Amino acid sequence: MEKSPSFDEGTVARFVERAEAVATKVTRVADGAAAEKLAAEMLAAEGSEHVGVVRVAKGIADTGTCVVVTDDEETRLKTMLPETTVFILKAEDIVPHLADIAPFLRSRQADGRVSYTSFISGPSRTADIERVSAIGVHGPLAVHVILQEG
Amino acid sequence: MPHESPRSARAYHRQIEEALNDSFQRRTLDKFAVEYRASRDKVFEEVDGRELIRRIADVKDAAAQHIEELYAQFKTEAEKRGVVVHRAADAAEAREIIAKIAAENGVKSIVKSKCMTSEEIGLNAHLRAQGLDVCETDLGEWIIQLRNEGPSHMVLPAIHLSRQQVAEDFERVTGEKQDREDVQRLVKVARRELRPKFEAADMGISGANFCIAETGSIAIVTNEGNGRLVNTLPRVHVALTGLDKLVPKIDDALTALQVLPRNATSQRLTSYVTFIDGAGPCAKSPTGRKMLHIVLLDNGRTKAAKDPLFSQVFRCVRCGACANVCPVFRLVGGHRMGHVYIGAIGLVLTYLFHDRQIAKTLCQNCIGCGSCKDICSGGIDLPALIQEIRARFGREDGSPLPAKLASLAMKNRKLFHTLLRFANFSHRPFAGSDGFVRHLPMVLFGKQGFKSLPSLAKKPFRDMWPELQKGAGQDAGKPKLKIALFAGCAQDFAYPQQLVAAMKVFAAAGVEVSFPMEQTCCGLPLTMLGESKTAADVARQNVAAFAGEYDAIVTLCASCASHLKHGYARLLGDDAAAAAFSAKVMDFSSFVHDKLGLDSAVVAHGNEKVAYHASCHLCRELGVKEAPRALIRQVAEYVPSAEEESCCGFGGTFSAKFPEISAELMRKKLAHVTESGAKRLVLDCPGCAMQLKGGADKLGLDLKVTHISELLADNLRDAK
Structure with a gap:
């Protein structure tokens, strides 16, 4: 008998659509091993100077956002300095709406906790010259999300 | 120093004339006005915009009434987490506080991400006078810094400039020939030139879009990625923002975040939203922890909060939409439609935070069309606020003669209607048979001559x-x-x-x-x-x-x-x-x-x-x-x-x-x-x-x- 998925396909499909709308590339894989394998290949192809691989805590479907725990500087810099960021996100961790992320944020900030949480929706961008959209200003030029279904 | 703001109607009209002749800016803003409307409408289709705006207004109105409690709670929570929270009564005190932080930490070079509050207090000039190297890293802000100008829009500070002008500035700063057409390449110049600045800086200065009282955290909304570098790489981080950015809960920030990017740039969310709560680990810091200072500026805000009408300014999230839809902004640009802050809210904030004489001049230039009120993220009744400012100037400085005469005449209906009949009688010899005033030489009309004026009817x-x-x-x-x-x-x-x-x-x-x-x-x-x-x-x-x-x-x-x-x-x-x-x-x-x-x-x-x-x-x-x-x-x-x-x-x-x-x-x-x-x-x-x-x-x-x-x-x- 087939196991029922632990995520809502409608929510995941919306995440994919909205993430792609902000120039994020999404690849769906079956499980954790497949995700690790793909990430390792991407890292090996370009080298760690050019690719940062980071696990994502939560996804937000409505905005195609990856919510990343970046308390330590090293993780944070991996999402800032290299030209490419590779995120690994579990489909079951995607919440439908922006407002739904409040409990997660609160759990990270309550009781005197020190934290740095990054919401990342696509590569860095600007429209500061003649309102022409340009991708990759100070941050990454490309964002890949490896979406792990199992 | 930013652009020169007008202190008299005469100076203002001269500047407007120049702006109307700036064909590049006219074309750019025309295109922007039309495209903005279309893309904004599209990105609002999937949310209940009116309801969200109402909720933002409610939260911010309540925040304005409880500003002291929110400040106290925010300070307690932030300090629990190793942050130093400062409160500055005015611009001068805020400048001093930040200069002192720099001095105490042996800071030599500073990188900044976009912060309108720093423009409000004239921070860069002050820090440079202390011998500090200050570099704006937001692309638009960097461009205007290179030109020694102020922003002409709160979100798109360099919207008044062409790619050719930008290329010239970049040639000056890099000493290299630049592509004058390819915007993508120009953007790469900023990446290349500014990276070493981030690495070398001792201190980063940012703004903050929200200060969340329940956890003492700040949220920063950006697109370029410079903001995260500014608050990560240097050992000292100063976040400067206004007391109006305080909100009680995380949820309040998340509500506003559903409107701010949509209204500002027609995005569902900006590329980055960063929640910083407390002073986290920092490799470059001698203590191993980031030295994080949050400076909350008053500068007229608590006074505004007590005003039943002007407390509405607390609802502003600085999305810039009031400029985007303003027909006057579209013609004259931001340097002529604001002092530091731009657009309808800029006129109001000039009055509350800055210079009364400038505000008095600028506030005349609102046509009252209501487009800004209709689109505002917080539903601020901007035309009513601007009208009230005019009324206050009328009461405080005495009404100008035409207003006094109108007031005198209209108080008494019979007198007023008699005057109208007299006006009719007196201009009758000049009226054409087609309902327009025809027989006065146009020279008498001056600039008013752009349309034919109606003659009053023979019989009302x-x-x-x-x-x-x-x-x-x-x-x-x-x-x-x-x-x-x-x-x-x-x-x-x-x-x-x-x-x-x-x-x-x-x-x-x-x-x-x-x-x-x-x-x-x-x-x-x-x-x-x-x-x-x-x-x-x-x-x-x-x-x-x-x-x-x-x-x-x-x-x-x-x-x-x-x-x-x-x-x-x-x-x-x-x-x-x-x-x-x-x-x-x-x-x-x-x-x-x-x-x-x-x-x-x-x-x-x-x-x-x-x-x-x-x-x-x-x-x-x-x-x-x-x-x-x-x-x-x-x-x-x-x-x-x-x-x-x-x-x-x-x-x-x-x-x-x-x-x-x-x-x-x-x-x-x-x-x-x-x-x-x-x-x-x-x-x-x-x-x-x-x-x-x-x-x-x-x-x-x-x-x-x-x-x-x-x-x-x-x-x-x-x-x-």
């Missing part, structure tokens, strides 16, 4: 009334509805034919009409001139004049309608008679379409191609959009034209104060109508009629401009 409507009354409605048996007609000065004395046409429609449809003779000017011009006391006197006269039993009080003037309906409550407060009066007021199109209904036995469908101009007061203040278009479709071929809801440029006294701007808006409107192929343009407001009729005549267009009442009257089946 009120003098025609005894004659009209005999045939009006009452002869056709029991009337369907009983109404009272509010004429308004412009129709009573300049365009009585619009009212006469309405009378024909009413008669054909079985409406009994009364015309209370004691009615006078609605008072809107007085409010606009800042004469609020006389405006209230006039309002009371009208409420008394219309005390009878009517199904509706109908006016053909959208501006009068919006003032009678919404303005009187502001002027008269909780007055039951005034509330009953206002509740009955209807604009002509809504009354005829929604309440009366014209069936095909009354009107016929002609083949005339008719365009529509949506008057500001009708489509935004009263929210009436469908009724007039439905009426046009009923009797003619409705031809849509571009930007139907944009202002015609009249704006009451505005067209006399800023004829150069008024003329441009009028030409744009008429160009759109001409392109539509329409032969007639209809509207719901005699003010717009004055502007567009006069403009069409002056430009020699083959275009008939009439009130919608005249279109209906022309298509009555039984034109008696």
Whole structure:
């Protein structure tokens, strides 16, 4: 008998659509091993100077956002300095709406906790010259999300 | 130092003239205005924008009332997490605090991410005077820093510059030849040039979009990625922001985040939203922890919070949308539509935070079209705030002579109407047979000569009334509805034919009409001139004049309608008679379409191609959009034209104060109508009629401009 998925396909499909709308590339894989394998290949192809691989805590479907725990500087810099960021996100961790992320944020900030949480929706961008959209200003030029279904 | 802000009307007009001649900026802002509307509408389709805006307003209004509690809670929570929280009473104190932090930490170089509050306090100049190296890293801010200019937009600070100008600046700073066309390449120059600055900096200065009291955290909203580098790489981070950014809960920030990016840049969310809670680990810091300072600026904010009207400024999330939709901004650009903060909110904040003389000059340049209020992330009634600033200047500095004279004359209806009759008599020798003033040399009009001016009618409507009354409605048996007609000065004395046409429609449809003779000017011009006391006197006269039993009080003037309906409550407060009066007021199109209904036995469908101009007061203040278009479709071929809801440029006294701007808006409107192929343009407001009729005549267009009442009257089946 087939196991029922632990995520809502409608929510995941919306995440994919909205993430792609902000120039994020999404690849769906079956499980954790497949995700690790793909990430390792991407890292090996370009080298760690050019690719940062980071696990994502939560996804937000409505905005195609990856919510990343970046308390330590090293993780944070991996999402800032290299030209490419590779995120690994579990489909079951995607919440439908922006407002739904409040409990997660609160759990990270309550009781005197020190934290740095990054919401990342696509590569860095600007429209500061003649309102022409340009991708990759100070941050990454490309964002890949490896979406792990199992 | 940023651009020079005007301290006198004369200096301001000179600057406006220059801005109007800046063809690059004009093209850019024209394109922006149109594209912004379309992309913004699209990204709001998937959320309940009005509801979100209402929630932002509620949260921020409450925050303004509890500012001290929120500040105390925020400070306690942030300090629990190793942050130093400072409070600065004014700009000078904020500058000192930040300079002291730099000195105490042996800081030499500083990188900054976008922070309007730092522009507000003139921070960069102060830090440079201390010998510090300060570098803006937001692309637009970096560009204007290289040019030694201030931002011309709160979100797009360099929108006034062309790629060629940017390329020249980059050539100067890099000493290398740059591609003058390829924007993508120019963006890469910023990446390459600024990376080493981030690495070398001792201190990062950012703003903060939200300060969340429950956890002492700040949220920063950015797109370029420079903000995260600024608050990560250097060992010291100073976040400078206003006390108005305090909100109680995480959820409040998440609510506002559903509107701010959508309104600012038509994004569902910006590329980055960063929540920083406390001083985290930092490799470069001697203590191993980030030295994080949060500076909360007052600079007039707590005073504003106590003001029942101006406390609304706490709702501002700095999205910049009020500039994006402002017809005046579109023509003159941000350097002429603000001091530090830009757009409608910029005019208000100049008054609250900065220079009164500059505010006094700038605040004249609001046409009152209501586009900003309609789009504001926090639903701030920006035109009302700007109007109130004018009124305060009127009270504090004494009214200018024209406002005083108007006030004096309008207080007494008989005197006012006598003056209007005298004006009619005195200019009669110059009136042409076609309703325009024809026989005065144009040199006498100066800049006002962009449109033909109407001559006053030989006989005002009120003098025609005894004659009209005999045939009006009452002869056709029991009337369907009983109404009272509010004429308004412009129709009573300049365009009585619009009212006469309405009378024909009413008669054909079985409406009994009364015309209370004691009615006078609605008072809107007085409010606009800042004469609020006389405006209230006039309002009371009208409420008394219309005390009878009517199904509706109908006016053909959208501006009068919006003032009678919404303005009187502001002027008269909780007055039951005034509330009953206002509740009955209807604009002509809504009354005829929604309440009366014209069936095909009354009107016929002609083949005339008719365009529509949506008057500001009708489509935004009263929210009436469908009724007039439905009426046009009923009797003619409705031809849509571009930007139907944009202002015609009249704006009451505005067209006399800023004829150069008024003329441009009028030409744009008429160009759109001409392109539509329409032969007639209809509207719901005699003010717009004055502007567009006069403009069409002056430009020699083959275009008939009439009130919608005249279109209906022309298509009555039984034109008696």
